[in-house]
Amino acid sequence: MPESRRFVLASRPTGLPGPEHFEIQTGETRTPSDDELLVRIRLVALSPWQGQRLKDFRNYTKPFELGELIDCDVLGEVVLGNAGGFGKGDLVTGRLGWQEYALAKPDQLLHAGDEFDETLWLTALSSPGLTAYCALDMFARPMPGQTLVVTSAAGSVGSYAVQLGKLAGMRVVGICSDRKRDIVIDRLGADAAVAHDADDFAERLSDACGEGAHVVFDTVGGPVADAVFDNIAKYAKVLMVGRTVSNNSERPDLDYVNLRQLWAREASIQCFSRYSYPREWAFARERMIELCRDGKIVAIDQVLDGFENTPRALGDMLAGKYTGKVMVRYA
Template identity: 35%
Template structure:
């Protein structure tokens, strides 16, 4: 039976939380590679919170997905035909080729995977999330031995790595995660010193107990009430890499309540805080360092990781909606090709 080209289209912009109606699955003939091009068969597709921003037409660091356009994201796949001397049939690549089962590319921006490199982790610990954790923590957080590093979404694609890298640098690692199962995993499997359940009552008080010497580095992935609980714990000269604000991505208006900006800026001044937002490719010059160090840490077992695998491209929209709700456990990837290992 001939293969079919399947792709996920954004049919409309979400008004708040995305819904299944914002997506459509299209099917058609598999495209053919032209002169200088390759045809890639997708094995795994990465789902990441930043994609919610791409569904909006608000000004941002990257162009939005157009209504009626292909949903954007990174995938790993196999080269199945090639008219490009840089790529051979049978090689595996990673690249931002969108939510689709097959993609034609001229090769620009694609990354070849080493022979035998595991495919799903190439979108997580060995890919963009891994480099996000590595560069954000080491370039902005700059943890020192004996300091306390706190990370939100600690069982997620980035957070699970931040705490482990902090431990490798001699710091104390504390996580925040949603639910007792995730918190147990963060402490018992990943080796964090403590993990606080943000869904349980008394989060702020539990954070104080887990960080008796305050917080020197807070790796922000969430925002909202979690940040409000962390903020009073900042030590003098604390550093806060801002990687994501997942609690705010579906907001349609500012939350009710007092204006806390003056309080924040007073602390920035008096405690001499460093708060810096970043996009992973701000630190592109560190990519070779990341690939060398992370590959070595994974091979030695010093870094552990977990993938949340969803089967079927048709399930990508529901998995993405669940990701924004915190329903994933680890790095979310979609297994697009049934034979992917």
């Protein structure tokens, strides 16, 4: 049986994580039992929630234990076993973590297939695309002509919110760092892209929002979201999907929200967690497959190479070095 390496948590970071917070464990894989499959992992997806779980604070996820395998969505190939409709050679996705081989039960896996580029199964057709689809479809009820503001518009989830907003006929304002503005406009199709790292951010945002945002798709929180709340329309809907700023902070307890403006505009805040809607999640996957098939969705991503580079890639991703979804290729 092949040897396999895996990353476990060695110590908790307070700020951004680095290689020093992880340990590599090596061991021989075991032969799968009758209801198991051995999966060789090809691609792992990096996500901000991994950064949150390294720390010792609670939100919608629970912290990793010291010595625990670092969990994440992966794409892999079944190399041994035959169970639950899966067999050798099948491409699959599942939550199997930072390891080279994994033993999985069939109910941990979904078929991927070769219709699309491998990376799409971890981007548009996985958490990033499906989170954007579910949150907008279930809670925004977007209407043509309304203004949608997306706070991390070049981000992993935000890039799909921008595109789905455009497909729904909305006017989309994306917020991103200055160097990503072209991507947000030229590749994702936003009507305006406002740089949160520019000195005149507040003025530009106000110009771009015009009469005010009807829907806010927020994965960032902190001062960026608070600036958006200064520019919302009456009865605006705020989809609170993530809090990147506070989660990356050494003081997540110091999160704040511009409640006065939300109150003044009679806005509603809908907090959202993908884990609460398994039925809608499956529906969103089918719909996103159709949209990808019709060529209506662009995936923005970056693939790095090499198992050993995973921890550094996570720290760099959380620091904003990359654009879109970040994946690491293991095989």
